[in-house]
Amino acid sequence: MKKIFFLSSLLFASFLFVNSCANNQEPKQEAMKKDSAASCSNSTIMDPNTPKPMALMMRSMAANADSIKAKILRGEKLDSLQFPFLRFYLVEPTDKNVLEPSFFEHAKVFQKAYYEVFNHPTEQKKYYNLYIGKCVACHQNYCSGPLKRINKMPINE
Numbered sequence: 001m002k003k004i005f006f007l008s009s010l011l012f013a014s015f016l017f018v019n020s021c022a023n024n025q026e027p028k029q030e031a032m033k034k035d036s037a038a039s040c041s042n043s044t045i046m047d048p049n050t051p052k053p054m055a056l057m058m059r060s061m062a063a064n065a066d067s068i069k070a071k072i073l074r075g076e077k078l079d080s081l082q083f084p085f086l087r088f089y090l091v092e093p094t095d096k097n098v099l100e101p102s103f104f105e106h107a108k109v110f111q112k113a114y115y116e117v118f119n120h121p122t123e124q125k126k127y128y129n130l131y132i133g134k135c136v137a138c139h140q141n142y143c144s145g146p147l148k149r150i151n152k153m154p155i156n157e
């Protein structure tokens with residue numbers, strides 16, 4: 001009986017491990033199924049109470065994207081002052097291995113797409129969706145856990 005308990009906790013532990021996204025090159029099905037509120041790295045799972053600054057900024061970015069979407073759907077004008085760009089790529093991530101050239105390349109493309117949303121007041125849906133596409137592009141490479149949530153963010157016409 002004890003052995004079964006040990007085996008099933010081992011299974012659970014490896015499930016958590018699979019769900020983590022540190023260095024996750026090929027997004028795993030299991031990881032996609034996981035709720036996105038959960039973070040994407042081993043250390044965050046082990047210590048969920050002390051998220052790193054980048055993880056915290058990502059939460060704000062996701063909340064901002066939800067607010068931007070709601071405003072667009074209500075037909076309200078977006079004010080860039082209300083949604084300042086968060087320089088997440090300058091702060092400490094949970095997994096420092098992400099800080100490689102292609103990560104900063106994704107960040108640059110994403111930042112550009114962010115400003116485009118505010119630069120196109122008459123085509124906000126289109127540019128909002130392009131901007132969310134850049135969240136997806138980076139997450140496919142660096143942190144697949146939150147993709148389930150991000151994939152619900154585009155505005156469907």
Ligand code: HEC
Pocket residue numbers: 036037038039040041044051052053054055056058059061062065092093094095098103104106107110132134135136138139142143146149150
């Ligand atoms: C350039 C790459 C990149 C872009 C662009 C990006 N992310 Fe992230 N995201 C990351 C990385 C890396 C982490 C892990 C951060 C950490 O744990 O320190 C993360 C973590 C997250 C998390 C989990 C935070 C937590 O609770 O631990 C969410 C949610 C998230 N991102 C949503 C978004 C949304 C929404 C966008 C677009 C508006 C976005 N991300 C754009 C790389 C990116």
